[in-house]
Amino acid sequence: MSDLPILSIIIFLPLLGVLLLSIINSKSSGGERNLKQTALWVSTLNFVISIVMLINFDQSNVDFQFVENYFWINSGISYHIGIDGISILLIILTTFLMPICILASYESIKHSIKEYLIAFLILETLMIGVFCSLDLVLFYLFFEGGLIPMFLIIGIWGGDRRVYSTFKFFLFTLAGSVFMLLAIIAIYMDTGTTDIVYLLDYDLDHSLQYIFWLAFFASFAVKIPMWPVHTWLPDAHVEAPTAGSVILAGVLLKMAGYGFIRFSLGLFPVASSYFAPLIFTLSIIAIIYASLIALVQKDMKKLIAYSSVAHMGFVTLGIFTFTIQGIEGAMIQMISHGIVSAALFLCVGIVYDRIHTREIDRYGGLVNRMPVYAFVFMIFIMGSIGLPGTSGFIGEFLVLLAVFSVNTYFAVFATTGVVLAATYSLWLYRKVVFGSLVKEDLQDILDLSKREIIILFPLAFLTIFFGFYPQPLIDIIEPATINLISNISNDINLTESITQIESEH
């Protein structure tokens, strides 16, 4: 088992699927079905393999595991991959959501289904690559490469304003990432390598750290997204097809959260602690600002998109507390948000497929004809609100607990987000689900089909399961987090003692 390059298999299996898809003739009878089935089976198989990897993962080991290191460009830039407790769960999240996305697209995608599925499978490869990369250049390649399939998914299969939205998405993200690329080049010039494992132990010059940190920050802040560079997200979500939104909210945003933990904290600890107040301030603004905007939305997807901005605010808050509770809270918040917001977008997609509108006012009283839908939707709304007993609570609670120990101002302001979240979420639910069924076009609306039940029930189950028993997640995250924190605190204490010595002289 250990000889198998399991990580590479997981990364490149979807590409194999692409190959298969490209040889299937979509024009033949049953061709479309074959395409969908193939994509579904490939992604499901990949999920199964990733679970096998999870089983073989050694939780107590804080080093990178399943490491593969091959010569690639030169001695400093290599194909170096491996995972630890911070990345493995995000990989599982990706492989888990992918079959769901494909299944969710079965009926809603009407044209060019082959290209659509190919775009998704390529995207999967790139996303998994991001979480595995142990080389900055490799990371950058995967990180930026992901833009292209997403750009196409929104731009080709999106809604009415898809071109505007997809360009906005592309340019925003690209603009941020240019700085990261420059920083990666500078790091290479400075150290002669882009190997992350090496750099994690390497003490970068502190004045350079600040610049590098800002460069990486530019990229991650756009991607996660933080205020004030968040405006691409609502537009992108609104126009994206359902599965596109699911991946965008479920995985793409997490790449930035992961980036903050792995790179900002790992490579530039001194700068991270220096800039933490900036992150806190922007996160607090994001939480309150986005929640207030969510209150007045008329479009379901926009509302959920703004709530995503607020939820990701908790992630950035948690990461920059440099505490165990904060960072693990941020991780759990990311996973929970990956489940819950993905599910919420799916819920929107389900009714969108039926009557083709996202406008909240066009709905009302769905519970009368769709009780099962109402039931699962309620679970996800509660997860989004962060009700104890759902996964949403664990992350938010841990983050806020950690923030309180750092700064009570921030804790108070961030906690107001919890009140606002209840307001806009329940309002959405009430407008869509409760009330009498009076609208003309809703009279014959059907409850969840079998396919939709298969999509939503696992998500609902996980939302509640991790709410009551998040320990499986914690067991995986904790050793890596402790390791990370001890590395950081060494560096930070070191600087503090150096500045002390300098000031004493």
Add this chain to the structure above:
Amino acid sequence: MYHAIVFLPLLGFFIAGLLSFVKNNPASDKVAQILTATLVSVAALYSIYAFTINIVDAKVVHIKLFDWIAVGSLVVSWAIYVDPVTRIMLVVITSVSALVHIYSIGYMSHDSSKPRFMAYLSLFTFTMLALVTADNFLQLFFGWEGVGLASYLLIGFWYKKPTANAASIKAFVVNRIGDFGLALGIFAIFYLFGSLDYQVVFSKAEALAAGTSNISDTINFFGYQFGSINLICFLLFIGAMGKSAQIFLHTWLPDAMEGPTPVSALIHAATMVTAGVFLVVRCSPMYDLAPDVLSFITLIGASTAIFAASVGLVQNDIKRVIAYSTCSQLGYMFFAVGVGAYGAAMFHLFTHAFFKALLFLGAGSVIHAVNDEQDIRKMGGLSTYIPLTHILMIIGTISLMGFPFTAGYYSKDAIIESAYLASSGFSSYAFIVGLLGVVMTSFYSWRLMFLTFNGKSRIDEDNLSKVHESPAIMLVPLIVLAIGALFSGYLFKNYFIGSSSELFWGHSIALHHADHHDIPFLIYYAPMLLGFIGFFLAWYMYLKNKQLPHDLAKLNGPLYNFLLNKWYFDEIYNFIFVKPARATGLFLWKQIDGYIIDGFGPDGISKLVLNLSLRAKKIQSGYIYHYAFAILIGVSIFITYFIYKGI
């Protein structure tokens, strides 16, 4: 046994919840109803057994189930922690819940989604039990928000009613504001004490107060220095204010009456709303170390008692009168806590559960009888039609007003006497307000009774002929509650506040001994006298001289409207919170996001680029003489430059 008490209702929830997806099947409806009622009843029997054991042996039972969250030094488990305080709550919750389950079989007999209703009731019961059996603040918080969820679902049970939907959201959100305080309190507890377990926290708090610990006794919160324990207790109390509908955070409770009446009886009278009192009593070892906060609690509790009673005087909806009465009685419990009479507060919680659930279910029986009418101005003279309900409600009313030897008499007297004897902050205010509240309580209760049951009926002939007594399945729970409302005070006063109290409570609450023999004769009988005055006033105004209330209302127009509109709390909140929040949201969205960020960011830049390239396009015109001209200009500039430089 304790496992069964907690988890049987959960089992009921699962089964009834599944059955709720079966549509229009009388058999599955029956199964759901009988099954949930049976399971909760079994839990109730167990609880009563546990309670009687407590009288003999008040030992603590502590069962750890499994770890919930273990991150770094934070370790929190799911647990069942049972001490005397828990046992009281268990018996109140499960017995009222069982009776309400049974009553609901009759009350909801015409409803189309019975299993869903039973499922929600059982879910509520489970979360409430999780709340009171917690051994740490986080499980408490789970139960706390869990009952909030159940309450939200049950208030909005009739989801076709817009008012019910609005009320359910309001209940959830206002409670969340309270929970905001509670959550911050929990963060502060962990920050200071490094644990969320009750026992660890209380012992560390005591060490801190005694000066034998290295924990900081002040904490910087929001830029101010606070006493550590003061701050924690204050923040926790904000949570209690939300859940127990104390003044400023009370606005959700009257609106919550949109839910079916059994819900009002169970959640908004007997159990959930008392969770705030439970929280403070549970943390009494810590609150005892925070006298400033106790004074604040006294102030809030007493103010709520008088505020809610004053509003109750003029309301016309039968359920709202009782809701304000609940709010007011919770105020009594809180000022009891505030003056350090934790035992008396729990005692009133205990007796109140019986008589208030009785009143609510009685009101439900009335509403059931008069075809869902709730306005008491449109009732009257019902005593001949539904005599049994009338008698049962009289029992509830006399217990509420504190008629001698009924349950309310013992518990309310104990509270007022404690306030009289106490010397802590605002205790005299509480004492005076407490007495004033007795007159009002008695007045509004009897006003309700007289308008509903006595005099000439104001129901038209058609409807009057349809008025009918409720079926046995609804009346039997009422009778059981009536027995409790009559005797639970006399039977248990010795344990809660009397000579056996030390044995009964064990170490579960902070006990203070006040000498009740020092009370002057007049003070001792004052509550009783004032209760009769209230009764007499109501009798005079609503049976004898019926014109008087109208004249009074006209004479004191502004005051009457002020009370009728509940001190305008809703209007004020709407003006200072709800509207500005929406306006701000709209402003941020359209102006900041749309106009500034996008305007100067992506949209602005793309416009700029487009603009520049349009201009650049003009230069490339394709005419040779344009280019020749440009070259000529360029060359002359260069030449001029070099000549000037002097090469």
